[in-house]
Amino acid sequence: MADAPARFKDLCLDARDHQTLADWWCVALGYVRRDEVEPPEDDWTRPSDWPVPIVDPSGAGPLMWIVPVPEPKIVKNRMHFDVIGDTNALLTLGATLIRPRDVDTTPNYAIEWDVLADPEGNEFCVFSPE
Template identity: 70%
Template sequence: MVARFKDLVLDAKDHHKLADWWCAAMGYVRRDELEPPEDGWLRPHDWPVPIVDPSGAGPLIWVQPVPDRKVVKNRMHIDVFGSTDELVGLGAILLRACGDDIEWDVLADPEGNEFCVFAPR
């Protein structure tokens, strides 16, 4: 084995706002809220924001600040089980609805990062 999965990283113009959006969408929390540092240290505002699944089932996601906005299609994306209507209600944009050729919806988060939504099992 040459490599092993570690974390997932999302680029964001407003990394705090996008971290909060993904927390609301997936039931994640900011890692610093779940595991506050014992010495009271606070993560600098301009540092990436780590968000985690409080149950421990999902991967750690870093929402990283970048100076530019997304302009082209993602080469890699996230697949989730969920409700397209609820995600759109939170601010996602429906890019392509499921149909004859696909069994999932393609959405974009508030900053344009594409992700696919599959019906819950």
């Protein structure tokens, strides 16, 4: 089988307040800022206006970049990510419920996940732990 022309590398998420959103996702996912676990060489400090890399300290999850952008999120995401977790706990952290599970307009189609948005409106799906 031939090599694919691309492979998944990182996940990037746009944010107006990228520092605050990076902290929110760290709490929500149990992630940490990468610079905390892999300190830059020569006492270099990441400039505050640069994207913030966050990582799963166990190494299991993908690297996420929280990227500063000047504009607010306006329309629905064309791509989103799924998490396994506790919807109520995420709502308590500041997520917004967009659509609860089991609610859909498609006949005979049950939804088994909640659709939430992070504090900046980026949608994600939450599945219950098995």
